[in-house]
């Protein structure tokens with residue numbers, strides 16, 4: 300599957316938008332990297348599960364067994380969604396389900412901690428959301444040495460050449476983002492992972508900002524741990540962590556003590572997982588499959604993603620052209636190649652705090668946002684802390700060119716007004 304091949308059929312946008320009940324509003328929602336709106340089918344599935352299957356799992360009575368089977372099927376269908384070019388995909392029991400990415404990374408750190416020795420090294424970035432930094436930095440209390448892979452200030456990317464000198468025989472783990480939730484550009488996850496593995500280090504990849512836009516070919520990338528949040532991928536408020544089976548087998552159990560020795564994702568799911576949310580989340584692969592049917596009869600798993608990438612490229616390209624055209628606007632991050640750039644676009648305005656900009660668009664009922672987006676180290680590195688961070692416009696495939704035009708008109712009038 301190659302989502303970067305040209306798509307032939309455009310997205311059926313009217314149908315797409317009709318699948319998301321929350322889009323029936325007069326607000327233009329461009330804060331999607333904070334959270335996308337959920338599919339109607341996801342809402343229906345959550346509600347159906349809660350109404351129909353309010354039982355505990357693991358008992359011998361039929362409804363308990365049936366509910367267990369439905370949830371196994373849901374996990375299976377999320378695993379099937381994470382399919383790569385040659386059809387390779389994770390097994391359902393390689394997916395750990397939890398309430399959020401922050402919670403899953405913390406659990407992973409807790410499960411790894413007993414195996415770390417003083418002097419072992421963990422590499423984190425200063426580009427990531429704090430979810431993939433704080434849990435690792437806290438391990439310094441065990442004598443673990445933390446190294447930082449810094450944003451390259453020239454390219455405004457994470458550069459592999461800056462990573463090389465950080466890896467050595469004490470490196471146990473490299474924690475990095477697949478795409479920054481501010482900079483919007485994807486990192487070459489497969490190459491980075493191959494380099495880490497050469498040094499026998501594992502990788503923990505934050506896929507949160509990438510997952511709403513491109514297929515998650517975790518097997519092709521050969522990652523050890525890959526985490527993303529379903530509430531940013533059109534689903535309910537839960538998260539999924541792909542954990543390669545051999546790595547999962549090595550991890551310590553953080554569930555109840557009497558479960559020590561258990562196999563599978565349960566060892567990282569203390570107290571279980573959110574049943575109705577996992578069941579609801581399976582509405583997302585169903586949506587992609589239906590989109591595929593409408594595009595090409597559903598023969599090609601990659602086709603919906605290609606059409607999504609095309610729509611996103613059209614939105615980004617229009618907005619980037621406009622932002623480039625204004626002398627008082629500086630785009631934060633690389634302008635990027637549109638195939639590796641996601642439609643998450645941040646900028647600053649000369650002489651203005653970023654907090655002054657989103658309110659300019661609110662009278663036109665446009666929701667955009669300013670701040671550090673829980674990546675305060677990145678904002679610090681960029682020297683933007685005192686400017687209230689960046690203004691971020693984050694779009695997904697259900698946004699339209701008309702919406703971008705409305706945003707541009709509103710921003711243009713607002714920015715001209717600020718210049719007086």
Ligand SMILES: Cc1ncc(COP(=O)(O)O)c(C=O)c1O
Nearest residue numbers: 399400401428430480507508528
């Ligand atoms: C890139 C990135 N990583 C991690 C997270 C944390 O996700 P969660 O809210 O599921 O903990 C976010 C949330 O905004 C994010 O944007």
